[in-house]
Amino acid sequence: MLRNTLPILCGLASVSTAALYETVVETKYGAVQGYPAFNSSNTGNLTNWKDITVWKGIPFAATTGGSNRWKAPQPASAWNGTLDARNWGNVCPSATTGNNDYTIDEDCLNLNIWSPASSADAKLPVVMWSYPAESTAADPLFDGGGMADQGIVFVNYNYRTGPFGWLAHSELSAEFEAVTGSNSSGNWGMLDQFAALKWIHANIEAFGGDPNHITVQGQSAGSAATQHILYSDLTKGLIVGAIIESGVRDPHDPLCTSLAEAYTTLEDALEDGNTYLSNLGVSSIAEARELSMEALINGATGTTREDTIMFEAVLDYYAMPDTYLNILEKGLAHDVPVITGNNKDENGATYGLELSLAEYLQDLNETYSGEWVDRFLELYPANDSTTAAGAYNSMFTDRSKVGTWFWTQLWYEHKSSRVWNYFWDHAPPGQTSGAYHESEINYVLNNLYATDLPWTAEDYAIAKKMNDYWASFIKTGNPNTLSKGATEWPAVGTAQEVQHVGDGWGQIPIAWSKKVELFKEWFATLVAY
Structure with missing residues (x-):
């Protein structure tokens, strides 16, 4: 929601005279208005809750629908006026089990920020949270107020999953090669994760964060996201640490093929992509881009588990530089x-x-x-x-x-x-x-x-x-x-x-x-x- 005038935040001056919800924050894309993260003292262990500002639904990339479907995240458009960051942004399709509190839409690449800073000069440490499977950044389980209470800027975000996030196809590989030089496709969700990190690095200073002190954190599928950020050449120099909850294991363990960090070869992903388009009843990516979100979700589901396409990360040697074992044995990960x-x-x-x-x-x-x-x-x-x-x-x-x-x-x-x-x-x-x-x-x-x-x-x-x-x-x-x-x-x-x-x-x-x-x-x- 955009607006040209700011609301009168009645009574907030008595709560805190320095919190960032009392001002407008200027990002590289436009102005944004945040709100008090708490309106009562029912906050458990928190001691600085009155100072915490939350901004919800800030876009970090353009819509992933239409012609942007199955493309790397495109830059967000700048906005005029002030973005009212009061409400959660849209949720990515297939990233949630269907909570009616959320709007599901392919225009879903948005993030939420909790900050205890009193000014843009605070230079507070930053943590980026990646959520587990079938979830959203709006889930109360991932509320960032508790971490912000410790003097940390907490950010979570939405990213594509399922066929929207991991479809590989020869036509998509050709498109991707024309842009990047890599004849590969499939890691759209991973590229969303990288794009969120890059947006944070470019904009978080305005929210009191230190762009040169970002830790990445996640659990399960979110730990896989964190692991991929730790490993990828595309995120070099952007992080100072990683917290991988329920994530890593010996690369020889067969569980690597079935748990959250599972990935597939590009060859197998391309084969699954052909099967998927056949399930959709189309013969080209252009036709598939014309289909509804619901049709795309249904196209991945077979009558049995064996028939169901399990979309997952792709070993593309671009976003994902090598196998897990080779990444470790070659020392390809960031040394944090x-x-x-x-x-x-x-x-x-x-x-x-x-x-x-x-x-x-x-x-x-x-x-x-x-x-x-x-x-x-x-x-x-x-x-x-x-x-x-x-x-x-x-x-x-x-x-x-x-x-x-x-x-x-x-x-x-x-x-x-x-x-x-x-x-x-x-x-x-x-x-x-x-x-x-x-x-x-x-x-x-x-x-x-x-x-x-x-x-x-x-x-x-x-x-x-x-x-x-x-x-x-x-x-x-x-x-x-x-x-x-x-x-x-x-x-x-x-x-x-x-x-x-x-x-x-x-x-x-x-x-x-x-x-x-x-x-x-x-x-x-x-x-x-």
């Missing part, structure tokens, strides 16, 4: 500090799992082969359904912790920046899935106020500790530097240990040494990803 880790009940491990002994043995035989079945069964034994469920969960939890530690050792072969590994095991209240995938997000962002779980004093205390670690890292590149009374968190070294966070604090073994060695030997027999 990293936080990365895993949750107890995710990526194979399931709280309250019901599994028979027969099902456990069947899974072992499907996952491993030959001597490996007996070797894993020896270290993860079971003799009934109870022990089978425990062994199964233990095996997958260890696999995540060990794989992340192995990734870190590969990182150290060519990088001097430190890495901190964590293992989260606190189960939020009011649910029965344990320390599930995404369960750490409320705590690291310290935004328990934004969601409606029955939080306890313990939850607020844990959130304060977690947020202190994360905020310290964003500010200094070390989670310990500014943490207040927190347990020391050593960077990963040669010791096979990980930082326990949540229901306990401090270093614990990643797994029994015999199990670590077993995973190492098994991974060595597999094709790297």
Whole structure:
């Protein structure tokens, strides 16, 4: 919404006399008006909530519809007057499960900013948050007020997913080559992520942020986005750190092909693109660009899972410079500090799992082969359904912790920046899935106020500790530097240990040494990803 006059912000002067919501911010594209992020003291752990300004729905690129569909994000148009940043922007199609509070539209490349700055001269550290799959930047789980309370400018954004974000096709590759020189296509969503980062670098100073001090952070599919930013030549010099939650693992682990960081070869992506156009009933990209959003979503869905096209990142050697293993072994990533880790009940491990002994043995035989079945069964034994469920969960939890530690050792072969590994095991209240995938997000962002779980004093205390670690890292590149009374968190070294966070604090073994060695030997027999 654009307007030529500013509203009278009644009563706000008594709340704060220096917050940026009292003025108009000038970006390179036009003026923008923000608003108080909070209107009451019901803000959990926050102490500086009166000073936090939020701007919603600021476009960082042009619409991705029409002729811009399946193109790299195009520059946003400048606007006249003042952009009223009161409401969330549109949500990208297939990025959400369909919450009626959001407008779904291909004109969706917009971002939201929370800043505690009192002027554009503040030069505060900045963090860019990338959300997980089937979500949006407007989700309360990703509210940035808790991080802004720590003196940090927090930015989240929307990006294309599904067929809108990852379609490859020979016609698109030809178009892309004419612009970039790279005969490839498919990573439109990844290029959206890069474009958001570049917009932040170019404009965040006006919101009190330091464009030369940007940390990228994300969880699950958002951790894949963060990982790709860390790895890509196209983002060189733009970041000072990366926080990859539920993300990295040993590139030899077959889970790399099925979890959030999964990617496909360009050859396979092009084949899927041909199948997709056939499903749509069209023979050219020009015809596909004339179809509705709904038709494009339906075209990806088959009658069975095997028939469904799983759109994902593409190894194009442009946005994504190489395989994960080669990126590490060739030292292609940006040399910046990293936080990365895993949750107890995710990526194979399931709280309250019901599994028979027969099902456990069947899974072992499907996952491993030959001597490996007996070797894993020896270290993860079971003799009934109870022990089978425990062994199964233990095996997958260890696999995540060990794989992340192995990734870190590969990182150290060519990088001097430190890495901190964590293992989260606190189960939020009011649910029965344990320390599930995404369960750490409320705590690291310290935004328990934004969601409606029955939080306890313990939850607020844990959130304060977690947020202190994360905020310290964003500010200094070390989670310990500014943490207040927190347990020391050593960077990963040669010791096979990980930082326990949540229901306990401090270093614990990643797994029994015999199990670590077993995973190492098994991974060595597999094709790297």
